[in-house]
Every structure is written in C-alpha cells, then in structure tokens.
Amino acid sequence: LVRPMASTGSSAPCGCLCLPRAFLAWLGTALLFLADWVLLRPALPWISSLLLPPEPPLLRVWVVGLSRWAVLWLGARSVLRTTVDFPGGGTGLRGWLAALEPLAAALGLALPGLAAFRELGSGAADSTRLLHWGSRLDAFALGYAAALPAAALWHELRSLWLQRGHGGSGVIVSRLLGCLGSEIHRFWLLLTLVVLSSLGEMSIPFFTGRLTDWILQDRAGGAFTQNLILMSILIIASAVLEFVSDGIYNSTMGHVHSHLQGEVFQAVLRQETEFFQKNQTGAITSRVTEDTSTMSESLSSELSLLLWYLVRGLCLLGFMLWGSASLTMVTLAALPLLFLLPKKLGKWHQVLAAQVQESLAKSSQVAIEVLSAMPTVRSFANEEGEAQKFKQKLQEMKPLNQKEALAYAVDLWGTSISGMLLKVGLLFVGGKLVTGGAISSGYLVTFVLYQTQFTEAVQVLLFSYPRVHKAVGSSEEIFEYLDRVPRCPANGSVASVKLDGRVQFQNVSFAYPNRQEVPVLQGLTFTLRPGEVTALVGPNGSGKSTVAALLQNLYQPSDGQVLLDGRPLPEYEHRYLHRQVAAVGQEPQLFGRSFRENIAYGLIQKPAMEEVIAAAVQSGAHSFISKLPQGYDTEVGEAGNQLSGGQRQAVALARALIRKPRVLILDDATSALDADSQSRMESLLCDSTERYSRSVLLITQRLRSVEQADRILFLEGGTIIEEGTHQQLMANKGHYWTMVQTPDRSGAPE
Missing domain, CATH: 1.10.287 (Helix Hairpins)
Structure with missing residues (x-):
C-alpha cells in the first residue's frame, strides 16, 4: 500500500506542473502578439519620428524594424525559457515555440529589407510611405499572414539541416562539398550562371506587361519590335546559360561521385582483417559501388532541381517585391492554403x-x-x-x-x-491598385505571370527537398565506412633496416574476435632462424594457420608479441614488412589479370621481365606459362579460374619468391603441385644457396617435406608440446610418432 501512494505522490506534482507551464507558454505567446499589435505597431513609428530626423527616411524604417525585432526576440526568449524549465511532455511544444525567434526576425526585418530594396529604384519617398503603411491594421495582419508560414518553414528546414547532431544534413553536405577539393570554385560559377539564366527567364513576364501597357495606350510601333527582339535575345541567352550550367553541374557531380567512391574503397582497404570476416563481401561491395552510385545519382538529379528552382523562386520573389509589396504579401499569405490543403486532401x-x-x-x-x-x-x-x-x-x-x-x-x-x-x-x-494608380495594368499581368511561376517553383521545392534530404541521409551509411577507425595498430615507420629474418613468438596467446571465449594459441613460444626450414605440424584446429596469420601481421596477439629481428611487427612500415614476409596458402587468390601482373603484384617498382621469369622458373610456373600463345601477358581469368590448383600454387609461389623475402611462409602451399614441381621446391628450400638468406615456416601434409625440415614443431592445443628433427621425434615415440603411425593419418603429415 505504501509503494502506490508514494508513486502517486511523486507523479502528482508533475501533473500539476504540466498544464500551468504549457498554459503559461501559450499565454506568453498571446501576450507577445497583443503587445506587438497594441504597443509596438503604433508606438515605434511615433517614437522614431520624435527622436530621428526626417531625412533620410530609410534610417527611420530600419530603426523601427530593428527595435521591433529586438523587443519581439526578447519576448520570444522569455517564453522559450518558460518551456525549457518544464520537465517532460514539452518537446513538441518547445519545437513549435522555437519558431518564435525566426518569426521575430521576419516581422522586424521584412519591412526594412523591402524599403531598402525599393530604395534602389524608387527613391526616398517609398521609404516614408512604407513606414506609415507598416502601422496600418491591414498591413499588420497581412505581415503576420506572410511571416508565420515563412518562420515555420525556416524552423522546419533548420531542424532537418541540423538534426542528429554531427550527423545532420548540414555536416553531410559540407563533407560532400569537401569531395570537390580545389574544384569548389565551380559552385560559385554555377550559382552565377543559374542566377543569370533565371533573370533571363524573367524577361518574358516583364516584357509581356510592358507590351500590354503599350497596346492599351496605342503606342505599338518601333519600340514594340525592339522589345520583342530584346526579349528574344534574353531568352536565348538564358537557354545558353542554362545549358552551360547544366554541363558544369553534371561534370562537378560526376567528380564528387568518383572521388567519393574512391575514398570509400580506400577506407575499406584500411580496415582490419576481422572487419572482412564480420561483414559479407557482397554487402561491402554494395556499399562501395551501388550505394554511392545510387546516392550520387539521386542527389545529382534532385539537387539540380532544388538549386535551380530555389534560385528561380528567390529571383521571382525579388521581382514581385520590387513591383508590389501588397500583391506579394497576398501571395505569401495564400501559400499555406495553396499547398497544405491539397496535401491533406491528397493523403486522404x-x-x-x-x-x-x-x-x-x-x-x-x-x-x-x-x-x-x-x-x-x-x-x-x-x-x-x-x-x-x-x-x-x-x-x-x-x-x-x-x-x-x-x-x-x-x-x-x-x-x-x-x-x-x-x-x-x-x-x-491588383484591381484596386490599378484603379488607385499604384501600378499599371501591364504590371498586374506581369505579376500574375510571376506569381504562377513562383508557386510552381515553391511546389517543386516542397516536392524535391524531402528527396534531397533522403538522398543526403542515405549517405550516412557511406560515411560510416569513411569514419570507421581500423582496429589495428598504426602503420609503423621502420623500413630501412637490413633484416636477417629471425622471428620470435614470445608467450603469444590469441583468440579470434568473434570467438573470444575460444583460445586458439596459449603462451606460444618458438623461434624461426635464418637459414632453417621449420616445419609446423599438428592435428586439425591446433592453430597452425593462425600462427601463419599472426606472422603476416593480419591479427594482433591477445597477449605476448611477435618479433622480427627483435622488433614487434607493428613497428615496421606496412609495405616494407610485406616485402620481407611473404606467404603462400593452400588455395592462393589470384586476380583477373595477366601472369606478369599477378607475379609482380604489390611491388611498387615494376620488376624487369627477367626477374619475373626467374621467379616463375623457381616455382615451376614457367613451364606452362611459356607454352601459352601470349605467354606472361595471358589473362588468368577471374580469380585464376582458368588454371588448375597446381598452376595457381605455382604462380603464387613465384609471386612470393620474386620479393626475395627474409621470411617465407608455406601454408600447405605445395599440396597440388606435381612431383617435378615438388622436387624443385624441396631443392629450393633445402639445397639452394638462397636458403641461408631467409627463414622458412613450412606447414604441410607431406611427410617427405617434413622429414627434410631442419626442425619440427608439434603444435597441439595452441602450444608447442614437442620439438626436434624427424629422427629425434620418431625416437621419442611421442605425439608426432603417434600421428605418423596413425593408419588413416587424418590431419597428420603424409
């Protein structure tokens, strides 16, 4: 009984506070509106007329506008502060009230901005007229009708632009623009061309109105023809500018696409080995190619519409304000009715x-x-x-x-x-303005044409902006790859030392990241010495291939370290390390390129043809490559699918030998070779003069190769439990002897 009462008691204050705080917020908004209507509207022009000189009148208009903005902004901040302190339930309320600040800016700056705009072409008299016009009730109501949707739209666009913090559209668009690099200046040129093209299109309504006035006044003649010619020139120039701007835009977006795709692929290549095990190859490829292409194409087409109609709409709005503020306010006030009502009905x-x-x-x-x-x-x-x-x-x-x-x-x-x-x-x-002499009949025709094009531009903007936002939002997944920090050590700097090839595993323990509870290696310690062939044997799952992977620096030990000539592997520069440590697996991966490119794969300096042939001769690949019509320029097919298993191994051996590595890892790399190639490899490992310049780690199923090794390590349970030559281990009759004597020799050397 106590617990429910405590719960009720704790929730009651919140219930008591919610309604008053929300009510106070709306009450504050209503009082702010009344203060603007009753006090600011008549008082500010009167005070400015007392304190400021009559000339220039534009100064008085700006003082009144800025004063109104400051007062309304302070009031809006106080109302918002009331909702900020409100604990819970006010998120939607605060969201709507946040539009009060842009509303205050729109109400305070609209009239001064219009006055300054009109001052450019109409003189100081219009500023005085606008000052008195702003204090009228009808102008006051019309100003709110136009400012409210503008403020709500601004707040909505701003929330979309800045949503999700660092992942907002603004940050993503900035990063997309950053892909342009030095070509960012193209956007300024593009924007200039779009503005000029839009202004050229405005000539049709403009000259239509002028020609209407001349026809009504019976002034058609030479000027009529001249204006038609001028209008035609402007239209053609506008079309040419639009063509040029489209070309520049498509070229620029193509550059963004190619640069972004290259950056994403490069970021993927920097990731650690575990990343490619946790993510399917198809998913990574789709993100690099399809996702970037889809995003770029969608963004390119929709952003083009958005940019074009945004500039066009702003130009039209400027021309409309220049000609008639009253008609423009009517148009802006009617926009919600024009678009919101059909939108709601369309959803039904x-x-x-x-x-x-x-x-x-x-x-x-x-x-x-x-x-x-x-x-x-x-x-x-x-x-x-x-x-x-x-x-x-x-x-x-x-x-x-x-x-x-x-x-x-x-x-x-x-x-x-x-x-x-x-x-x-x-x-x-407009009819009242024409009869009152404020505008001409021709300009009324011009304005109606402007208004038609303006509403069309707004409609396209409302249609295309969500698509642009969706395309920009889809790029967040692409930037996940760009922002992902590889979970592997930073690239070392050691690259100019003379290596002997001495490898030391010091108390190395390891478990794969996706199976941390299953240790693969436990306290593993051994040494690979230059000039020796060390065979690593053991049952399946004992960790032999894991040892080879750690020696290639593909993974990092959970404990202990792997040293090369006394230095941990991560201290070596990436390219240098993998020139000195070469590995060949049982099923080596070749690329859909020529034999020559596959053998020289990864080398910074392109080797001479003699070096390529010499490596192929050592591995036994030259015998079948030389018989092909195109020789070393023959394509091996996708992943080497035109070659047999033994041929792929021979090419992979040549790829390793051409590097002249100090450490050579053969992980069952000769299992598919024929007898001649096997004998050649055994001679190369054990009898050639080059054997003294490298350490060899041999993991194989062939008993003959194991017998010829200088040292045999028996690995079981992630640790070395036996070590010695073939004769010593057979004499000991331990695990190695048991494995060799097993009738089926499952998982043992043959």
Whole structure:
C-alpha cells in the first residue's frame, strides 16, 4: 500500500506542473502578439519620428524594424525559457515555440529589407510611405499572414539541416562539398550562371506587361519590335546559360561521385582483417559501388532541381517585391492554403486508394483459390456458390470505390479552388491598385505571370527537398565506412633496416574476435632462424594457420608479441614488412589479370621481365606459362579460374619468391603441385644457396617435406608440446610418432 501512494505522490506534482507551464507558454505567446499589435505597431513609428530626423527616411524604417525585432526576440526568449524549465511532455511544444525567434526576425526585418530594396529604384519617398503603411491594421495582419508560414518553414528546414547532431544534413553536405577539393570554385560559377539564366527567364513576364501597357495606350510601333527582339535575345541567352550550367553541374557531380567512391574503397582497404570476416563481401561491395552510385545519382538529379528552382523562386520573389509589396504579401499569405490543403486532401485519397487495393487483393485471392481448385469446385457442383462469393467481395468494394471517387474529386477541387482563390484575391487587390494608380495594368499581368511561376517553383521545392534530404541521409551509411577507425595498430615507420629474418613468438596467446571465449594459441613460444626450414605440424584446429596469420601481421596477439629481428611487427612500415614476409596458402587468390601482373603484384617498382621469369622458373610456373600463345601477358581469368590448383600454387609461389623475402611462409602451399614441381621446391628450400638468406615456416601434409625440415614443431592445443628433427621425434615415440603411425593419418603429415 505504501509503494502506490508514494508513486502517486511523486507523479502528482508533475501533473500539476504540466498544464500551468504549457498554459503559461501559450499565454506568453498571446501576450507577445497583443503587445506587438497594441504597443509596438503604433508606438515605434511615433517614437522614431520624435527622436530621428526626417531625412533620410530609410534610417527611420530600419530603426523601427530593428527595435521591433529586438523587443519581439526578447519576448520570444522569455517564453522559450518558460518551456525549457518544464520537465517532460514539452518537446513538441518547445519545437513549435522555437519558431518564435525566426518569426521575430521576419516581422522586424521584412519591412526594412523591402524599403531598402525599393530604395534602389524608387527613391526616398517609398521609404516614408512604407513606414506609415507598416502601422496600418491591414498591413499588420497581412505581415503576420506572410511571416508565420515563412518562420515555420525556416524552423522546419533548420531542424532537418541540423538534426542528429554531427550527423545532420548540414555536416553531410559540407563533407560532400569537401569531395570537390580545389574544384569548389565551380559552385560559385554555377550559382552565377543559374542566377543569370533565371533573370533571363524573367524577361518574358516583364516584357509581356510592358507590351500590354503599350497596346492599351496605342503606342505599338518601333519600340514594340525592339522589345520583342530584346526579349528574344534574353531568352536565348538564358537557354545558353542554362545549358552551360547544366554541363558544369553534371561534370562537378560526376567528380564528387568518383572521388567519393574512391575514398570509400580506400577506407575499406584500411580496415582490419576481422572487419572482412564480420561483414559479407557482397554487402561491402554494395556499399562501395551501388550505394554511392545510387546516392550520387539521386542527389545529382534532385539537387539540380532544388538549386535551380530555389534560385528561380528567390529571383521571382525579388521581382514581385520590387513591383508590389501588397500583391506579394497576398501571395505569401495564400501559400499555406495553396499547398497544405491539397496535401491533406491528397493523403486522404491515398489512404482510401490503399484500402481499395487491399480489398481488390482479397477478391483476387478468392478468384485465384477457386481457379486453382476447379476440379474440386466442379466435383462438388459449387460454381454458382463461388461466383456469388466473388460478387460479394466486389460488393464490399463498392462503398470504398465511392469514397475514393469522392476523395479524388475533393482533391482536385481543393487544388483548383485554392489556385482560383489566389487568382481572385490577386485580381481583387491588383484591381484596386490599378484603379488607385499604384501600378499599371501591364504590371498586374506581369505579376500574375510571376506569381504562377513562383508557386510552381515553391511546389517543386516542397516536392524535391524531402528527396534531397533522403538522398543526403542515405549517405550516412557511406560515411560510416569513411569514419570507421581500423582496429589495428598504426602503420609503423621502420623500413630501412637490413633484416636477417629471425622471428620470435614470445608467450603469444590469441583468440579470434568473434570467438573470444575460444583460445586458439596459449603462451606460444618458438623461434624461426635464418637459414632453417621449420616445419609446423599438428592435428586439425591446433592453430597452425593462425600462427601463419599472426606472422603476416593480419591479427594482433591477445597477449605476448611477435618479433622480427627483435622488433614487434607493428613497428615496421606496412609495405616494407610485406616485402620481407611473404606467404603462400593452400588455395592462393589470384586476380583477373595477366601472369606478369599477378607475379609482380604489390611491388611498387615494376620488376624487369627477367626477374619475373626467374621467379616463375623457381616455382615451376614457367613451364606452362611459356607454352601459352601470349605467354606472361595471358589473362588468368577471374580469380585464376582458368588454371588448375597446381598452376595457381605455382604462380603464387613465384609471386612470393620474386620479393626475395627474409621470411617465407608455406601454408600447405605445395599440396597440388606435381612431383617435378615438388622436387624443385624441396631443392629450393633445402639445397639452394638462397636458403641461408631467409627463414622458412613450412606447414604441410607431406611427410617427405617434413622429414627434410631442419626442425619440427608439434603444435597441439595452441602450444608447442614437442620439438626436434624427424629422427629425434620418431625416437621419442611421442605425439608426432603417434600421428605418423596413425593408419588413416587424418590431419597428420603424409
């Protein structure tokens, strides 16, 4: 009983606080609006007329606008502070109230900005007129009607741009632009061309209005023809500029795509070995190629529309404000009605259309079930029953079809009626302005054309911006690869030392990252000496291939260290280390290139043809390569699929031998070679003069090769339990002897 009472008592204060805090927030907003209407609207122009000189009038307009902005901003901050202190339940409320700050900026700066804009072409008289116009009730209401949707749109775009902190669209777009490098100046040129092209397009409405005035005033003549010629020139210039800008844009986005794809692939290649074991090759390839291509193509097409119509809409808005602030305010105030109402009605129609499709699918399922079981239907003489059942399903669809038809009609009606109401409103206000002499009849025609193009631009922006945002958001997965820090030691710097090839495993323990609970090596200690062939044998799963992987620095020991000439492997420079330590596996990976490229793979300096042939002769690959029509320029096929297993091993051996490594790892690398190639390799390892310049780690299933090794290490359970020559281990009759004597020799040397 105590616990529920305590719980109720703790939640009650929150319930008591929620409503008052939210109520105070909305009350503060309402009081701020009343203060702006009752006090600021009449008082600020009056105070400025007392404190400031009448000339220049533009100064008074700016003082009034900035003062209004400052007062409204302070009020908005106080209202927001009320909701910030509110504990819980106010996230949505704070989100909407956050639009108060951009609203204060729009209300305070719109009139001064318009006055400065008009001052450029109309003189100081317009500034004085705008100052008094701003204090009128109708202008006050119209200003709010235009500023509210603008502030809400600004807040929404800003939240999308900055959402998810460091992963917001703004950061991602900045990183995409960073892919341009020194070619970033192209965007400034592109923006200039788009602006000029948009201004050229504005010539059609502009000259249409002027020609209308001349026709009404019977002034058609030489000037009429001259203006038509000038309009044609501007239109052609606009088309040419648009063509050039499209070319520059596509070239720039192509550069972004190729650069980004190369950067992602390079970032993938830097990852540790475990990364490629945890992620499927197909998924990595898809991220590098398909995801970057899809993102680039989507971003390229949608961003082009967004950029073009954004510049076009801003230019149109500037021309509209230049000609008539009243008509522009009417247009801006009508934008929510023009787009939000059809959007809501369109969602209703989409929901009903989905329900109709679902009902149709159910009736289709009945038909499919009956037609697939016609022998059963006929044997029970139920054709009429199934037909009635199908008709019943169709009857259930009838009300939905009627609702969908009604929703479709209402959707079309909403779209057309909102456009018609805007046109009627413009003609009503514009007619009064024409009769009052504020604008000409021709400019009213020009403005209507401007307004049509402006609403089209806004509609395209509202349609394309979510797609651009989605394309930008999809690039977050691509940047995951770019930002991923490889879980392997940093590249060392040792690269100029003269190596002997002495390898030491000092108390090495290891478990694979995805199976940390299963130790593979435990306290492993042994040494590979230059001039010796050391054979590593043991049952399957004892850790032999893991030893080879650690020696190639593909993994890092969990404990202990692997030393090469007394230095830990991570201290060596990456390329240098893998020139000195070469490995050949049982199933070596070749690339779909020529024999020469495969043998010289990874070498910075391209080796001479004599070196390539010499390495191939040592490995036994020259005998079959020389018989091919194109010789060493012959393609080996994808992953070497045109070669047998023994031929692939011979080429891989040549790839290792051409490096003249100080440490050579043969992990069952001769299992598929023929007898002659086997004898050649055994001679190369044990009898050639080059054997004294390297250490050899031999992991093999062939008893003959093991017998010829200078030293044999028997590995079991991740530790060395026996060590010696073949004769010594056979005389001891321990684990090695038992493995050799096993009849099937499963997992033992043959």
